[in-house]
Amino acid sequence: MPAPALPGLTREEILRYSRHLLIPEVGLDGQRHLKGASALIIGTGGLGSPVALYLAAAGVGRIGLVDYDVVDASNLQRQVIHGTASIGTLKVESARGRLVDLNPDVHVDIYNEPFTSANALRIADGYDVILDGTDNFPTRYLTNDVAVFLGKPNVYASIYRFDGQVSVFDASRGPCYRCLFPEPPPPGLVPSCAEGGVLGVLPGTIGTIQATEALKVLLNIGEPLIGRLLLYDALEMSVEFVKLKKNPKCRVCGPNADIKELIDYEEFCGVPGHDRESSSAVGVLDISATELAQRLKSNGIVLLDVREPHELAISSLPAAINIPLGMLAARLSELDSATDLVVFCKSGTRSARALELLASAGFKKARNLRGGINAWAREVDTTLPIY
Amino acid sequence: MPTLKIPTPLRSYTGGQVEVRVGGSSVGEVMERLVQDYPPLKPHLYNGDGKLRPFVNLFVGEHNVKDLDGLATPVTEETRILLVPSIAGG
Numbered sequence: 001m002p003a004p005a006l007p008g009l010t011r012e013e014i015l016r017y018s019r020h021l022l023i024p025e026v027g028l029d030g031q032r033h034l035k036g037a038s039a040l041i042i043g044t045g046g047l048g049s050p051v052a053l054y055l056a057a058a059g060v061g062r063i064g065l066v067d068y069d070v071v072d073a074s075n076l077q078r079q080v081i082h083g084t085a086s087i088g089t090l091k092v093e094s095a096r097g098r099l100v101d102l103n104p105d106v107h108v109d110i111y112n113e114p115f116t117s118a119n120a121l122r123i124a125d126g127y128d129v130i131l132d133g134t135d136n137f138p139t140r141y142l143t144n145d146v147a148v149f150l151g152k153p154n155v156y157a158s159i160y161r162f163d164g165q166v167s168v169f170d171a172s173r174g175p176c177y178r179c180l181f182p183e184p185p186p187p188g189l190v191p192s193c194a195e196g197g198v199l200g201v202l203p204g205t206i207g208t209i210q211a212t213e214a215l216k217v218l219l220n221i222g223e224p225l226i227g228r229l230l231l232y233d234a235l236e237m238s239v240e241f242v243k244l245k246k247n248p249k250c251r252v253c254g255p256n257a258d259i260k261e262l263i264d265y266e267e268f269c270g271v272p273g274h275d276r277e278s279s280s281a282v283g284v285l286d287i288s289a290t291e292l293a294q295r296l297k298s299n300g301i302v303l304l305d306v307r308e309p310h311e312l313a314i315s316s317l318p319a320a321i322n323i324p325l326g327m328l329a330a331r332l333s334e335l336d337s338a339t340d341l342v343v344f345c346k347s348g349t350r351s352a353r354a355l356e357l358l359a360s361a362g363f364k365k366a367r368n369l370r371g372g373i374n375a376w377a378r379e380v381d382t383t384l385p386i387y
Numbered sequence: 388m389p390t391l392k393i394p395t396p397l398r399s400y401t402g403g404q405v406e407v408r409v410g411g412s413s414v415g416e417v418m419e420r421l422v423q424d425y426p427p428l429k430p431h432l433y434n435g436d437g438k439l440r441p442f443v444n445l446f447v448g449e450h451n452v453k454d455l456d457g458l459a460t461p462v463t464e465e466t467r468i469l470l471v472p473s474i475a476g477g
Contacts, residue, residue, distance in 0.1 A: 043477050045477055046476070046477055047477045048477070132477075133477045134475070134477050135475060135476055135477040136475050137473070137475045140475055157477070158473075158474045158475055158476055158477060159474065159476040159477065160395060160396055160474040160475075160476045161395040161396070162395050163394055163395040163396070163474060165471075165474065180444060180473075181441075181442050181444075181473045182441050183441040183442055184442060184473065185440065185442040185472070185473060186434075186440075189430075189431060189440075190396060190442075190472060190473065190474060190475065191396060192475065192476060193476035193477075196396065198476055203477070229471070231469070231471065233394075233395070233405075235395070235405070236405060240469065241449060242446045242449045242450070242451065242469065242471065243449045243450060243451070243454075244451070245451070245454050247453075275475075275476070275477075308399070324399070326399060326400065326427060326431075327427055329427075329430060330426060330427055
């Protein structure tokens with residue numbers, strides 16, 4: 001079948017993209033290619049913000065946005081596509097409004113739904129390139145497998161605190177994400193940005209590199225990061241590259257691949273497909289902030305704070321013992337398994353993991369403060385900040 | 388001694404150090420000494436069977452040791468090992 005004819009550029013578009021047209025590697029034909037191209041961006045958060053803004057500004061004709069979250073005040077330190085007025089609105093709606101304002105010639109498709117095995121192939125089919133800007137392992141493995149199965153390049157980036165990684169996974173020309181990371185980390189071992197934080201400008205730096213790679217792939221110019229992984233360290237201001245090879249044992253793109261269709265990725269990774277700390281789930285060993293406040297008046301409950309020491313400056317509870325989750329296994333001897341222990345963190349995720357560790361070490365009376373110190377700040381002491 | 392670059396997620400277990408120098412003549416020996424010197428790192432790098440966790444990638448120069456001789460890959464005084472974990476933030 002002959003390739004579809006490239007769309008033409010209007011007089012207004014020629015003016016808008018004049019700085020592209022002046023680059024011989026792009027030129028008029030390249031800009032027409034971009035106008036006829038499409039990109040699917042998974043996630044409209046830290047990475048998705050600069051990616052979507054720059055791809056729209058560059059004139060990529062059709063942009064798909066997948067996200068099912070709403071804009072939260074804590075997003076705005078890095079998710080620059082959204083604004084204060086958008087708090088509480090759907091992220092995909094907020095992002096589309098900004099993109100259409102930036103470049104009304106771009107068609108924006110929005111998918112206000114989680115990216116799952118049930119809808120991923122349907123959503124991704126028809127796009128030229130997929131950009132992985134998600135915030136969790138299940139969706140990263142899903143995005144990879146969808147890209148492999150549909151034969152599309154997956155422009156990958158991920159971030160944490162000061163570190164960033166970028167690569168282009170294209171199984172037809174090089175390794176895929178699973179070649180590098182055959183298995184996800186065990187649940188709880190690698191903290192998310194919601195737990196560990198991220199420098200606000202980091203997704204800006206990494207997301208613009210990701211957008212650069214997507215444009216190179218769409219224009220078929222330069223040397224995309226196929227078979228290479230870029231490692232960025234903002235603290236050291238270092239950029240390093242390592243080589244990635246196709247893994248002959250890869251279960252999705254290797255010669256003996258045994259995964260032929262999408263699987264249950266939350267089960268595969270053992271964690272939910274989102275990065276929001278679970279503050280509402282009720283566990284049998286939970287205690288609410290209100291109940292804890294009552295019980296603290298009468299008996300000798302010991303409070304164990306498993307947050308990092310620098311978080312205590314934000315908010316703290318009197319007389320709590322601080323042992324960060326990562327150090328807990330090594331410091332169990334400091335605790336008495338016979339006491340009524342209530343464990344807490346920011347929102348209840350790390351403390352739930354701490355509770356598992358304590359239970360396996362024989363702490364039968366330990367309980368988890370549901371919703372963490374943020375729940376305490378909402379229900380008991382409203383003078384404490386929520387973060 | 389060979390040098391190991393520690394990624395941000397693991398630096399709280401090396402006292403904030405970005406790079407640590409650890410003795411050893413192979414990548415495996417360096418890793419074992421590393422967790423001896425910094426015991427809280429061990430559960431993050433090794434599973435319960437004492438094997439390096441699959442999501443941890445080690446690079447000597449720009450090459451993944453999985454593409455070289457694995458943990459038997461020899462190292463010299465000047466070798467720099469990059470520790471690359473999977474991170475998922477976005």
